[in-house]
Each structure stands twice: as C-alpha cells, then as structure tokens.
Amino acid sequence: MNMNWAETENNLRSKPKSEVKYAWVIEHGLSTAGSPLYFNGFENVAGVKLARWVSNHQKAVRFQREIDARLVLPGLALDDEIVHRICEHDWDY
Numbered sequence: 001m002n003m004n005w006a007e008t009e010n011n012l013r014s015k016p017k018s019e020v021k022y023a024w025v026i027e028h029g030l031s032t033a034g035s036p037l038y039f040n041g042f043e044n045v046a047g048v049k050l051a052r053w054v055s056n057h058q059k060a061v062r063f064q065r066e067i068d069a070r071l072v073l074p075g076l077a078l079d080d081e082i083v084h085r086i087c088e089h090d091w092d093y
Helices: 005-014 066-076
Strands: 020-027 038-045 048-054 085-092
Touching (some): 038 066
C-alpha cells in the first residue's frame, strides 16, 4: 500500500501516544544503581514486620510525593549501616 505524506501524518496522529508517569520509589541501599532492588511493601514473618524487595520496578511501591517515601524510611531501618535511596522513576504506558 502506497500512502502519501498526509495519509501517513493522519495515521500517526490517530495512534495513541505513550504516556509517561513519574513516581518516587525506595531502592535498597545495598543494591547497585545499575541493578536496584525496589521496596515492595511489608510482610509479616513469625510476627516480625519485614520489608520485601524486588528487582522488577513494575512491582515497586510508588509514592506520589518524595516526602511520602521519606516517611516510610524509618520503618525500613533494621540496620543503621544501610542507607536506602529515594529515587524518582518513570514508567511508559
């Protein structure tokens, strides 16, 4: 099928554009920035609340504001030597 420029332009405009969303995530302090582990919530193990960490950013807990992520940090501090990172992350939809 041979389309002229106007037809091609109209087809491009009618396709949905990907939408980029931003959120804040918490990355584990011992993971590298190139291969981070993301905070995925808490689980109860034998009566102890422990943080879950995943490598898949799609499963990370997303915070709308940086301050919200900062408020969770004290609950993750089992070891004062580990400094977790709060990072802004983007997702394409």
